[in-house]
Amino acid sequence: MQDKNFDTLAGKFAKNIYGTLKGDIRAAVLWRDLEEMLPLLGERRLRVLDAGGGFGFFSQKLAALGHSVVLCDISAEMLAEAKRHIALSPTPLDIQCIHAPIQDLSRDALGEFDLILCHAVVEWLADAKGTMTSLLTLLKPGGLFSLMFYNRDAMCFHSLIAGNFGYVQSGFKAKRVKLSPNFPVTVPEVEAWCDGWQMDIHCRSGVRVIHDYLKKGSLSTEYSDTGLIEMELKYSREPAFLRLGRYVHFVAQKPL
Structure with missing residues (x-):
């Protein structure tokens, strides 16, 4: 299977992920x-690489703090949307947009970075570990790697409590929706990658540890979306709940 390009799904992706409560939690x-x-x-001032950064949400936030950012994505439509937002910024943002797959990024061409972001990308890659290993050649010694990945175990648990046993027994091949990742990974799997890279994981957080398990209409009327986000932040790092997150976020540091 090939890596996913969101060019034909940019509009649907924006509607389903960004500007929603799910996106706000993330x-x-x-x-x-x-x-x-x-x-x-x-x-x-940091040099930041947002690899597979799509619309550049975090690129823009980091650039607004004065950092220099390179935003890369395989989708021309995603980058066009990013450029539109960058142009609308009330203050100039130091963001360079590169239209390319992250496998094409090289240290010779771009140099090294203090911080690399790679969010919701690995689950769409046929060779995620190999791609991430290559990407980390662009990270400076002592630099930080912010990696968010779709959690296979949470996908399994969510399917089980919904009674979709056939989907689980088929290895998640019985049904397919366009925004369902092709290659979800587990927390132990990514921890093993970090061990192999000799990188210390300083931060572990679950993303959407509550939201995706709420029954429709079950949220008490006294709690707003803001209240749910507060609970997500509170429980996102609790060991009992972290691995239930639809996504998991690691921040790891490269050895000096």
Whole structure:
């Protein structure tokens, strides 16, 4: 199977992921994690690579803090949308957009980066570990790697409690929707990758540890979407709930 290109799905992707409560939860958890981890790199202007960054949500937030960002995506439509948002920024943003698969990125062409983001990408890659290993050649010694991946175990559990036993027994091949990842991975699998890279994982968070398990209409009327996000942040790092997250976010550091 080939890696996924969202060119033909850019509109649907934007509608389903960004500008929704799911997207707000993702943004809140990841930004909380990044704000806590960035001080490890010191108080200075950073070079950031947003690999497979789509519309560049975090590229724009980091550039707004004064950092220099390279945003790469395989989808021309995604990058066009990113450029539109960048142009609308009230302050100039130092963001270079590159239309290319992340496998084509090289240290010779781009140099090294203090921080690399790779969010919701590995689950669409036929050779995720190999691609990430190559990507990390662009990370400076001591640099941070922010990796968010679709959690196969959470996908399994969600299907089980919904009674979709046949889907689970088929190895998740019985049905296929366009935005269902082709190559989900598990937390132990990605932890093993980090061990092989000799990288210390400083931060582990589940993303959507509550939202996807709520029954329709079950959220108490006294709690708003903001209240749910607060609970997601509170429980995202609890060991009992972290691995239930639809996605899991690691921030790992490359050895000096």
